[in-house]
Amino acid sequence: MSLPPLVEPAAELTREEVNRYSRHLIIPDVGMAGQKRLKNAKVLCVGAGGLGSPALMYLAAAGVGTLGIIDFDVVDESNLQRQVIHRQSSLGMPKAESAAATVREINPLIDVVVHNVALDRDNVLEIFSGYDLILDGTDNFATRYMVNDAAVLLGKPYVWGSIYRFDGQASVFWAEHGPCYRCLYPEPPPPGMVPSCAEGGVLGVLCASIGSIQVNEAIKLLAGIGEPLVGRLMIYDALEMSYRTVKVRKDPECALCGKNPTITELMPDYEAFCGTVSEEASEAAKDSTISVHELKAMQDRGEDVFLVDVREPNEYEIVSIPGATLIPKGEFLNGSALERLPQDKKIVLHCKSGVRSAEALAVVKNAGFTDAVHVGGGVLAWVNQIDPSLPSY
Amino acid sequence: MRVTVNGQSRELPEGTTVAAVVATVTEATTGVAVAINDEVVSRGSWAGTAVRDQDRVEVLTAVQGG
Numbered sequence: 001m002s003l004p005p006l007v008e009p010a011a012e013l014t015r016e017e018v019n020r021y022s023r024h025l026i027i028p029d030v031g032m033a034g035q036k037r038l039k040n041a042k043v044l045c046v047g048a049g050g051l052g053s054p055a056l057m058y059l060a061a062a063g064v065g066t067l068g069i070i071d072f073d074v075v076d077e078s079n080l081q082r083q084v085i086h087r088q089s090s091l092g093m094p095k096a097e098s099a100a101a102t103v104r105e106i107n108p109l110i111d112v113v114v115h116n117v118a119l120d121r122d123n124v125l126e127i128f129s130g131y132d133l134i135l136d137g138t139d140n141f142a143t144r145y146m147v148n149d150a151a152v153l154l155g156k157p158y159v160w161g162s163i164y165r166f167d168g169q170a171s172v173f174w175a176e177h178g179p180c181y182r183c184l185y186p187e188p189p190p191p192g193m194v195p196s197c198a199e200g201g202v203l204g205v206l207c208a209s210i211g212s213i214q215v216n217e218a219i220k221l222l223a224g225i226g227e228p229l230v231g232r233l234m235i236y237d238a239l240e241m242s243y244r245t246v247k248v249r250k251d252p253e254c255a256l257c258g259k260n261p262t263i264t265e266l267m268p269d270y271e272a273f274c275g276t277v278s279e280e281a282s283e284a285a286k287d288s289t290i291s292v293h294e295l296k297a298m299q300d301r302g303e304d305v306f307l308v309d310v311r312e313p314n315e316y317e318i319v320s321i322p323g324a325t326l327i328p329k330g331e332f333l334n335g336s337a338l339e340r341l342p343q344d345k346k347i348v349l350h351c352k353s354g355v356r357s358a359e360a361l362a363v364v365k366n367a368g369f370t371d372a373v374h375v376g377g378g379v380l381a382w383v384n385q386i387d388p389s390l391p392s393y
Numbered sequence: 394m395r396v397t398v399n400g401q402s403r404e405l406p407e408g409t410t411v412a413a414v415v416a417t418v419t420e421a422t423t424g425v426a427v428a429i430n431d432e433v434v435s436r437g438s439w440a441g442t443a444v445r446d447q448d449r450v451e452v453l454t455a456v457q458g459g
Contacts, residue, residue: 051459137459141424144457164456185455186436189424197458233426233433235453246428246451251435 001231003177005224006132006157009036010065017109021063034223035063041222044068044131046119046147048099050202051137051161053085054211055218059135060103062219066111067103068131071095072118078393082204119143121266124150133221134158135214139196141188142270148173148181149266152257159217159229161210164195166203166238168210171229171248172217175257178231183251183258191275192359199352206238277358284362285354289376292385295348299323306345308337309379310360311352319390321350321382332360338367350375350382352393394446405444412439414450424455 013021013036024030024038043064045052048071059067075083075090075098083095090098096116103112115127119138128134128150136147136158144162151158157174160181173180213234220226232245256263267273277285290298298305299322309316309324316326329351331337337360341347347369351357357374364372375381383390396405398414405414411427411434419425427434428451434442444450 047459049459139457139459141455141457161459162456163458167456169453169456183435184426184433185424187423189421189455193421194424194454194457200458202458233428233453245431247432249433249435251437253435253437 001177001227003221003224003228003230005037006221007037007041007223009033010039012036013039014109017063020107020109024062029225030223034225037223038063038219039065041133042066042068042131043133043135043218043222044070044128045135045137046070046143047137047139048083048085048095049073049079049137049139050082050163050197050204050207051211051214052099052135053083054208055135055137055215056099056103057085057106058212058215059218060107060110060112062215063107064110064218064222066113066131068113068115068127069096069099069103070115070117070119070127071099072116082202082207084208119146121146121268121270124266125154128154128156131156133218135218136160137211137214139198140276141194141274142276144181145188145273146266146270149256149263151175152180153265157221157230159214159221161214163202163206163210164197165201166206168206168234168236168238170210170213170217170234170236171232172221174230175250179248179250180254180257182256182263183254184233184248186251186255188274191278191281192356199356203238206236209236209238277355278362280362281355281358284365285358285374288361288365288373289354289358290348290373291376292381295321295350295375295382296386298348304345305348306342307348307350308341308360309351310349310357311379315352315393318393319379319383321379324350329356329360332363335363338364341369347372348375349373351378353378353380394444396444396446397449399450399452408443410440411442411444411450414444415439415452418452419454421454426453426455427451428453 021035073095075086085099085102094116096114100112100114152175161170217229307324309326310329327337349357354376361374383392
């Protein structure tokens with residue numbers, strides 16, 4: 001199914017532009033007309049991280065006339081293994097600014113719009129409405145559902161991609177011509193089931209494998225060439241080295257783009273919809289969360305606590321809080337960890353940032369350890385606030 | 394009947410539904426998509442769709458990273 005071009009052509013290309021884009025211009029399918037369409041196009045990249053890095057760099061080089069960059073985060077050392085738009089010298093800078101600087105260096109002939117804000121339900125429709133096409137490179141389910149809903153409500157196409165370890169998925173969601181993200185995944189997975197890249201890791205170059213597919217699809221939609229990835233899900237496995245697609249149909253029962261939609265405006269709270277922390281976990285953590293300073297004070301006073309690190313062994317190897325015993329979260333969820341907990345000591349749980357330890361805390365409290373607590377902010381807070389000499393990840 | 398589930402051949406009783414196959418792979422019913430012979434079966438059809446002999450079933454998990 002080929003689709004008409006998303007963008008009308010610009011009036012002309014300057015001589016400078018002709019020189020720069022000549023390798024596009026001599027491809028018959030792109031030509032002057034296609035390149036003029038790219039020049040007139042306004043594309044927003046949501047997230048200047050793993051997927052956003054290659055996406056922004058190639059969209060800029062390709063001559064997409066207006067490139068929006070939205071990201072609220074700052075560049076961290078742990079980003080540099082894959083977020084190639086940022087450099088050593090960008091550490092600590094807002095990602096949107098750092099990305100804009102690289103993009104301007106790649107192609108000074110395009111306009112770059114920096115949105116150094118967090119995308120939220122109050123600004124998403126207004127920001128999206130200024131663009132022809134959205135590219136989703138966010139790193140969490142809550143934002144992904146919000147991006148989808150806003151795109152469908154505005155009738156805009158978006159190029160979606162997501163990555164984890166060695167696996168990537170990509171598609172084009174455009175409710176007018178095919179399915180939306182909710183037709184494929186009506187609801188997010190249960191909280192805690194699917195780790196983020198920060199929890200589970202990601203092969204750096206995977207970002208380029210999936211990000212380049214997203215750019216490829218963006219260019220095809222803008223110029224109206226080829227068979228867009230509408231109604232198909234691309235599945236990439238870097239270990240097997242296989243790319244394949246499966247068909248995705250529009251779901252007539254889809255709550256957002258189906259025949260009788262029940263979602264007709266943005267949801268009130270996407271974080272709650274995606275249950276970043278499960279209800280049981282947040283209930284358990286209420287009044288049972290201590291700070292890293294409180295933990296340090298307990299240790300300094302010589303209190304006899306049993307400190308448990310519920311992360312995975314490879315994370316424990318990178319950095320750990322002194323005195324912690326490693327018992328991964330899975331052993332709490334299947335119950336096998338409970339027999340290892342002493343009955344006569346206060347149980348203190350921690351993880352990387354406090355989400356997994358809250359889940360384990362719910363299990364521990366249910367098992368009768370009513371005075372158990374977990375450490376808010378986890379080992380990352382310990383490194384930041386107690387011992388900055390330790391590595392972070 | 395023989396059905397391939399995520400690349401592994403399995404013997405399943407006639408009339409096994411898509412929902413039942415998914416349940417053998419994951420406890421989750423959300424954040425999961427199923428493709429049969431390279432075509433996604435929408436979530437609402439899992440309970441009413443039976444897999445057939447020689448079907449290739451693939452259970453996919455949503456990932457969030459970017």
